[in-house]
Amino acid sequence: MIILWTDALIFILNAIMLGLAFYMHGKEYIKRPMQQIYRSKIGMVSLVVLVFFVLIGLMDSVHFKATGNKTNEIISLLDYWATPLREHGEKTYSAPFATTLYSKEMMTLADGTTQWGYPRLEFGGSHLDEPETQRIPDILQKGLYGFAQGAGLVAFFMVLLWAMLARQHKQFMHSSTVKVVWVVVFVIVSLSYALIYLSAYYHVLGTDKVGEDVFYQAVKGIRTGLVIGTLTTLIMLPMAIIFGILAGFFRGWIDDVIQYIYTTLNSIPGVLLIAASILMVQVYMANHEEAFTSVVVRADMRLLFLCLILGVTSWTGLCRLLRAETLKLREMEYVQAAQALGVKQGTILLRHILPNVMHIVLISVVLDFSSLVLAEAVLSYINIGVDPTTYSWGNMINGARLEMAREPIVWWSLSAAFVFMFALVLAANLFADVVQAAFDPRRAGNE
Amino acid sequence: MNNPILAVERLSVAFNHQQKVVDDISFAIYPGESFALVGESGSGKSITALSVLRLLPNNARLNAGAISLQGDNLLNRSEFELCKIRGRRIGLIFQDPMSSLNPVMTIGSQIEEVINIHFDLPKKVIKQRVLELLQQVEIPDPKQRIKDYPHQLSGGQRQRVMIAIALAAKPDLLIADEPTTSLDVTIQAQILALLKNIQQQTGMALWLISHDLALVSTMADRVAVMQQGKIVETGVTADFFSNPKHPYTRKLLNALPLMSSCLTHSTEEKPPLLQVNDFKVYYPIHKGIFKRIVDHVRAVDGVSFDIQQGKTLALVGESGCGKTTLGKSLLNLIPASGGQVKINGIELSSLTGEQLRQQRANIQIVFQDPFSSMNPRMLVGDIIAEGIRALHPSINSAERKARVRQLLQQVDLPENSAQRYPHEFSGGQRQRICIARALAVEPKLIVCDEPTSALDVSVQAQIIQVLKSLQQEKGVSYLFITHDLAVVAEIADDVAVMYQGKIVEQGSVAQVLTQPQHAYTRKLLDAVPVLKTEK
Numbered sequence: 001m002i003i004l005w006t007d008a009l010i011f012i013l014n015a016i017m018l019g020l021a022f023y024m025h026g027k028e029y030i031k032r033p034m035q036q037i038y039r040s041k042i043g044m045v046s047l048v049v050l051v052f053f054v055l056i057g058l059m060d061s062v063h064f065k066a067t068g069n070k071t072n073e074i075i076s077l078l079d080y081w082a083t084p085l086r087e088h089g090e091k092t093y094s095a096p097f098a099t100t101l102y103s104k105e106m107m108t109l110a111d112g113t114t115q116w117g118y119p120r121l122e123f124g125g126s127h128l129d130e131p132e133t134q135r136i137p138d139i140l141q142k143g144l145y146g147f148a149q150g151a152g153l154v155a156f157f158m159v160l161l162w163a164m165l166a167r168q169h170k171q172f173m174h175s176s177t178v179k180v181v182w183v184v185v186f187v188i189v190s191l192s193y194a195l196i197y198l199s200a201y202y203h204v205l206g207t208d209k210v211g212e213d214v215f216y217q218a219v220k221g222i223r224t225g226l227v228i229g230t231l232t233t234l235i236m237l238p239m240a241i242i243f244g245i246l247a248g249f250f251r252g253w254i255d256d257v258i259q260y261i262y263t264t265l266n267s268i269p270g271v272l273l274i275a276a277s278i279l280m281v282q283v284y285m286a287n288h289e290e291a292f293t294s295v296v297v298r299a300d301m302r303l304l305f306l307c308l309i310l311g312v313t314s315w316t317g318l319c320r321l322l323r324a325e326t327l328k329l330r331e332m333e334y335v336q337a338a339q340a341l342g343v344k345q346g347t348i349l350l351r352h353i354l355p356n357v358m359h360i361v362l363i364s365v366v367l368d369f370s371s372l373v374l375a376e377a378v379l380s381y382i383n384i385g386v387d388p389t390t391y392s393w394g395n396m397i398n399g400a401r402l403e404m405a406r407e408p409i410v411w412w413s414l415s416a417a418f419v420f421m422f423a424l425v426l427a428a429n430l431f432a433d434v435v436q437a438a439f440d441p442r443r444a445g446n447e
Numbered sequence: 448m449n450n451p452i453l454a455v456e457r458l459s460v461a462f463n464h465q466q467k468v469v470d471d472i473s474f475a476i477y478p479g480e481s482f483a484l485v486g487e488s489g490s491g492k493s494i495t496a497l498s499v500l501r502l503l504p505n506n507a508r509l510n511a512g513a514i515s516l517q518g519d520n521l522l523n524r525s526e527f528e529l530c531k532i533r534g535r536r537i538g539l540i541f542q543d544p545m546s547s548l549n550p551v552m553t554i555g556s557q558i559e560e561v562i563n564i565h566f567d568l569p570k571k572v573i574k575q576r577v578l579e580l581l582q583q584v585e586i587p588d589p590k591q592r593i594k595d596y597p598h599q600l601s602g603g604q605r606q607r608v609m610i611a612i613a614l615a616a617k618p619d620l621l622i623a624d625e626p627t628t629s630l631d632v633t634i635q636a637q638i639l640a641l642l643k644n645i646q647q648q649t650g651m652a653l654w655l656i657s658h659d660l661a662l663v664s665t666m667a668d669r670v671a672v673m674q675q676g677k678i679v680e681t682g683v684t685a686d687f688f689s690n691p692k693h694p695y696t697r698k699l700l701n702a703l704p705l706m707s708s709c710l711t712h713s714t715e716e717k718p719p720l721l722q723v724n725d726f727k728v729y730y731p732i733h734k735g736i737f738k739r740i741v742d743h744v745r746a747v748d749g750v751s752f753d754i755q756q757g758k759t760l761a762l763v764g765e766s767g768c769g770k771t772t773l774g775k776s777l778l779n780l781i782p783a784s785g786g787q788v789k790i791n792g793i794e795l796s797s798l799t800g801e802q803l804r805q806q807r808a809n810i811q812i813v814f815q816d817p818f819s820s821m822n823p824r825m826l827v828g829d830i831i832a833e834g835i836r837a838l839h840p841s842i843n844s845a846e847r848k849a850r851v852r853q854l855l856q857q858v859d860l861p862e863n864s865a866q867r868y869p870h871e872f873s874g875g876q877r878q879r880i881c882i883a884r885a886l887a888v889e890p891k892l893i894v895c896d897e898p899t900s901a902l903d904v905s906v907q908a909q910i911i912q913v914l915k916s917l918q919q920e921k922g923v924s925y926l927f928i929t930h931d932l933a934v935v936a937e938i939a940d941d942v943a944v945m946y947q948g949k950i951v952e953q954g955s956v957a958q959v960l961t962q963p964q965h966a967y968t969r970k971l972l973d974a975v976p977v978l979k980t981e982k
Contacts, residue, residue, distance in 0.1 A: 333820035334830075337881070340778045341834035341888060342807035351833075355824040 002074055004300040006227050006307075007061045013230060014058070033438035041180045043434030048184050049427040053222055060223040063296070074296040078223075082216055085199055088123035090211035093403075096412050097139055097202050099125030124203045142201060143194050150193025154186045206412040208399060218416040220391035225424060228307055228376050228386075229369040235311025236368070240318035241361065245353055247319075248326025249345075255323075262316040270313040275384045277309040278302065299387035306379070306386055310372060318364045325357050359436055366432035370425040393417040451475035452620055452652045453499065453537075456512035460491070460498050460676075463506050468494050470676035473512075476620065476652050483655040483663040483684075486673030487699075487903035488874075492656050495673075496622050500533050501526075517619070535565045538613030542625040544605035548597040554608045555593035561615040580611040583648075585641060602766075603634035607641065614645065621646075624656045631765040631930065636974035639666060658903060660703060661933075661976040664688050672696050688978060702908040703978065704937040706960060717755040720924050721777075721810075721892055724751045726786035728769070728776045746772040748948035749786070754892065754941075757922040761929060761939035761956070763971070769948040770928045774894040777926070778810050779803060790892065808838050811885035815897035817877035821869040827880055828865030831855070834888040854883040857920075858913055875906035879913060886917065894926045899934060911938050932975050936960055944968050 003011075024030045037043045060078040079086055093102035100118035107119045120126065128134045195215070198204050205214040247258040281302055285292045292298045329335060330353070338348050377394030379385030381401070386392050400413035453476045460469040469491040476482040486492045497503050499514055501521070514521045516536060521529065533539075541547045549557060558577045562568065568576070581589035584607040597605055606626060613621055623642065627635035643666070646653050657663050663670055664684060671681040672695065680693040691697050729743035746769045754760045764770045775781045777788060779795070788795040790809050798806055811834075814820040821830055831851045835842055842850070851865055858879035869877055878898055885893050895914070899907040915938065917923060927938055935942055936956060943953035944965065952965040963969045 333814040333816060334822045336775070336780050337812065337814065337820055337884065338833060338837075339780055340807060340810070340812050341837055341884070342804040343833060343837040344804070347837070351825070352822050356822065 002063045002065060004063055004074075004297065005304045006231065006300050007063060009231055009234075009304075010058070010061050010227065013234065036438040037434055039175075039177055040434045040438075041177050042430050043438075044177050044181045045184050046427040046430040046434070048181055048188070049423060050431055052188055053424050053427070054226065056219060057223040057226040060220065074294050078219070082219070085213050085216040088203075088213065090121050090124065090203070090207045091119075092207070092209055092211050093410055094121055094124060094203060094207045094211075096204060096206040096214075097125075097135070098206065099128060099131035099135060102206075102410070121203070124207075125201065127201060139198065139202065142198055146194035146197025147190045149197065150190035151186065153193065154189045158182065158186075205416045208396075208413055209403075214396070214413055214416050217391050217396055217413075218393070218420045221393040221396060221417065221420060222424070224303065224376070224386060224390055224392035224394075225373045225421065227303060228310070228392075229372050229428075231304070231307040232311045232314070232372050233365050233368060235308055236315040236318070237361070237365065239311070240315040240322060241354070241357075243315070244319040244322025245326050245349055245357070248323040249330050249349060249353060251327075258319075258323075262319055265313065266316045271379075271382070271384070273313050274306070274309050274379060275382075277305060278384045281305045295389055299390045302387045303390060306376070310375065314368065314372070318361070318368070321360055321364065322357050325360055326353055329353055329356055359440060362432055362436050366429055369428055373421055373425065393421050449477065450518065452478045452517055453654070454513070454515045455495075455499065456514070457510075458495065458498060458512075458514065459510040460494050460503065461508050461510075462504075464508075468676050469498065472673070472676070472678045474671055474678060474681065476654055478619070478652055479646075479650050480668045481646065481653040481655060481666055483657060483667035483670045484673060485657055485660060485663050485670060485699075487658055487905065489675075490673040491676040492673050493624055496539070496624055496654070496656055499622075500537060500539065501529055502533075531565070534561055534613075534618070535616045536619050538616070538618035538621045540606070540609050540613050540621070540623045540626045542628050544602055544609050544629070545597075547609055548605055550597050553594050553596055554600070555595075558608070558612050558615050561612050565616040576615070577611075580615055581608075583614065583645065584608070584611045586611075601634075602630055603637060606630060606634075606638055610638075610641065610645070614649075617649070618651060620652045620654060622654045622656070625658070626655075627662070628658070632932075632974040633765065633970060635662075636976075639976075642666075659976065660688075660699060660904070661978045664978050665976045672699070699904060700978075702905040704908070704911070704931075704933040706933055706936045706975075706977065708936050717757060719753040720756045720791065721754040721926070722787075722789040723753070723777070724787045724789075725749050726751065726773070726776075726788065727784045728772050728781060729784040743784075745948045747776065750943075750945070750948075750950045751786075752943050752950065752953060754924050754926060756891075757918060757924060758940040759918070759925040759927050759938055760941045760943060761927045761935040762943050762945055763929060763932060763935055764945035765930055765971075768945045770945050771896055773945070774812065774896050774926060774928050777894060778807070778812055780812075805838070808834075808888040809890055810892045810894065811888065811890040812894040812896060813878070813881045813885050813898045815900055817874050817881060817901060820881055821877065821884075823869055825868075826865065827867055827869060827872075830869070830880065831865070831884050831887050834884065838888050850887070851883075854887055857886065857917065858883045873906075874902050875909060878902065878906075878910055882910075882913065882917070886921075886923075889921075890923065892924045892926060894928065896928045897930070898927075900929070900931065907934070914938065932960065932972060944971070 024034075037047075056078065059081075060076045062077040063074050064076075064080075066073055066075045066080070091101060094100070095102055098121065100120055103118075104116055105119050106114055106116055108114050120131075125131055125135060125138075128138060195204055199213070199215055203213050203215065205218065208214055208217065243258045243262070247255040285298055285301060292301065335348060335352050338352055343351075373393065376385050376392060377397045380388075380392065380394035380398045385394055385398075388395065396413050396417040400410065400417070403410035404414070455475070456473045457471055458469055458473070459467050459471050461467045472495065474482070474484075484492045484495065494503070494507075498507075498509050498511075499521070501509075503509060511522060516532065521532070524532070548554070552560075555577055558580055559573055562573050562576055566573075577593060578589050581592060586592055586604060586607055592600075597608070600608065610626075621642075626642070627638050630638065639662070642653065645651075653666075655663065655666055667684050669682065670684050670687045671678050672693065673679070674695045680687070680691070680696050682692075687696075688700070691700055726747060727745070727749055728747040729745055731740040732742045732744060733739065734741045748769075750773065752760065762770045762773065772781055776783045777795075783796060786796070790806075793806065793809075795803070795806060795810075821827075825833075828848070828851050831854055832847050835847050835850060848865075852862055855862060855864055860876060860879055860883070864872070864876075864880070869880065872880065881898075882893075898914075899910050902910065911934065914925065918925065925938070927935070929935060939956045941953065942956050942959040943950045944959065944967065945951070946967045952959060952963065952968050959968065960972065963972055
């Protein structure tokens with residue numbers, strides 16, 4: 001097993017989240033907002049979707065050296081399970097569920113003559129003898145079969161859980177939220193089962209320019225999206241929160257210094273900084289080749305640095321907001337009361353200011369999450385984003401961009417990236433909304 | 448009497464199918480009279496006014512037999528037709544003149560706007576009418592002021608402009624929803640005199656909505672009392688105050704602080720607890736690109752006073768006189784610019800850092816607004832325990848909890864309050880929590896910064912009762928900052944009157960309130976509306 005830098009950070013992040021959940025589990029004042037989240041259907045559904053994405057991301061973060069007949073490349077658990085998808089490359093573009101290539105070619109027939117036409121795909125639908133008539137019934141049949149398998153699996157676990165839990169938590173199991181969650185789990189698992197089953201025979205979302213399976217690319221993009229969204233936020237948050245609150249609370253020369261830093265940073269075009277640091281990393285890696293032998297390691301290093309530099313350039317907006325809010329809060333009477341009670345300033349910051357700016361932090365983190373995933377796409381466009389070998393939605397969009405003008409249009413790369421990104425960002429937004437509503441005591445009373 | 452100008456029959460309003468906010472009320476207002484609707488906050492009086500003009504929020508459900516304006520049922524009118532009635536036949540004045548005017552329009556154009564909507568007049572005539580209106584509401588120098596923006600006017604002047612806007616279309620009925628609540632007493636007296644004057648000139652009917660019984664007794668011809676959406680008593684003013692029938696009315700009247708109560712305080716001398724000498728708080732005025740200090744705003748300008756142990760000094764003054772600044776800078780929440788503060792002989796102004804922090808237990812503060820003075824994200828128990836944790840870290844959590852329980856008991860709150868959030872409590876309850884928080888560190892002096900101004904009279908009476916009994920029990924002293932002279936009479940032993948950063952008069956409460964020496968004190972006392980029966 002090989003642990004890449006981003007893998008390590010992802011696991012640490014997950015451990016922190018679990019630890020936090022464990023720590024908050026028994027707390028009396030956490031219970032009420034938690035219950036409100038449990039009761040919210042939108043919240044639970046988006047949580048399920050998020051967890052599904054995170055699980056895929058986690059699977060894609062367990063790396064090891066492949067012991068195949070090929071070169072000893074580093075692959076992840078997800079790659080291992082998706083080996084057929086990975087290796088079933090075509091020659092070039094093919095549409096979703098297609099059996100032939102997307103463009104006409106000169107092909108040599110069995111009898112030696114040549115013909116101008118659509119050649120059959122090497123893998124997609126190669127089990128069919130007469131694609132024209134057999135294709136659609138075959139897709140339906142295989143899809144249904146896969147769906148049934150998935151459904152059977154979920155049903156099995158549901159019955160098992162039901163038997164275990166029904167007696168003790170009767171009310172819980174019958175609440176409408178739980179039912180909705182079950183439905184969503186059922187749909188997600190069955191659908192992905194059907195997709196997995198189908199993808200063994202077809203390219204479900206087509207293939208790209210070099211013939212790689214788009215479905216595989218999109219799924220691999222999940223990890224990249226999550227890493228960029230979360231790690232960047234992780235780097236940005238402490239800076240924004242600490243600087244913003246300190247500037248707003250202490251005013252005076254501290255405020256001046258911090259304002260000076262962020263106005264300076266803000267007035268340098270972020271792209272320049274990002275380009276410079278990415279180039280630096282590349283030079284560094286070129287000079288220390290012995291430490292970066294594998295393509296995967298190099299790509300990972302570049303991803304990590306991209307997160308780092310995106311974090312460093314994107315904290316100023318949130319910092320400004322927090323400074324303004326803190327300026328308002330420090331004049332609030334409860335802060336003055338705390339001062340009068342002799343509470344130390346550090347404690348005032350932690351107990352009175354920080355919790356009351358958290359709603360801003362939460363909202364902007366979620367909004368930033370989506371804009372960061374998008375920023376990655378833009379940066380890939382000018383070649384300073386993630387490594388070209390890294391699968392990311394940004395790279396997919398960037399690759400599809402050139403084909404938009406083509407007639408007929410190659411739409412699947414773009415659509416696949418869009419749908420995956422949309423699902424992730426929407427789920428994160430909705431969930432954050434619910435969390436925020438639940439943890440705001442002023443709103444909790446009204447609902 | 449002749450036909451009513453406005454007759455409301457069986458009006459009910461509810462929000463989202465919840466309990467009715469206004470519950471089946473009927474009343475009538477006759478031409479030329481002043482009708483007052485009195486009630487505590489949340490009794491539904493403002494909603495009643497808004498439902499007559501059909502200005503309720505979308506989730507409100509209105510049910511009524513009839514709302515007729517001069518025999519014309521408004522319920523049958525379309526929204527379009529109602530627009531012609533609002534402002535034209537019924538004028539409306541709101542409570543807060545700060546937020547009721549558009550800050551980016553001159554006052555002249557805001558008055559013009561109303562005239563333009565309702566009359567088709569040439570520009571010159573409108574201009575003339577605006578000038579007349581400004582004269583009518585007694586704004587000095589109307590020709591110049593017509594181009595002023597709201598921020599260039601004082602609070603009283605803004606309310607005058609609001610009245611001018613309401614009068615612009617010569618309405619038959621003027622609804623005044625708490626027109627003077629956010630104003631100082633002296634300004635309040637002027638505005639009320641103005642309203643009376645205009646009413647006499649134009650003969651319109653005035654519907655006054657207020658929580659202030661004393662004010663109502665001087666203004667209204669007839670009074671209706673509202674409690675929880677119902678009108679519990681209606682009557683002619685003189686009758687009403689001398690012979691209240693409903694128990695709720697009696698309770699309200701009894702809760703009013705009486706000016707005469709000051710005569711009962713003991714005048715026994717005690718050793719001084721707090722000695723303030725030549726105390727100053729200046730705010731620098733910066734000008735120019737180098738932010739040089741060119742001058743100072745003298746918020747507190749050399750005041751000296753003593754507070755005796757176990758006694759209450761009331762600090763009286765109008766808004767902007769520096770009384771809140773003085774209170775906060777005694778606690779070092781605002782840095783002082785000069786002078787000495789001694790508590791129990793310890794000089795506070797020379798202390799810094801950790802020493803100052805330790806001395807903080809001696810003086811505590813209770814703020815005016817019970818809604819912003821507690822962290823909305825902390826449990827009440829933690830709020831009260833905060834001072835104990837900060838100043839007595841040796842006390843363990845079990846003892847602390849016991850202490851919080853005891854404090855809650857002392858301010859008459861249920862024990863389980865500790866596990867709840869501040870927003871679950873009413874204004875009065877929150878103020879008790881604030882008092883408990885201040886008491887937690889066993890202070891010798893509590894600065895009460897208008898602790899009852901945001902509360903209803905009956906709640907105000909309870910809070911004063913709590914403060915008084917705590918003083919007897921613990922011998923704590925109060926510096927009671929207020930603008931309300933009637934409350935001063937109830938609670939204070941000594942009074943200091945503050946005017947433009949200076950104390951202009953101080954002495955025992957009986958002396959100051961009955962034989963005021965300074966002209967400003969006399970002006971203040973004259974402006975206080977007094978219940979007619981008290982004379």
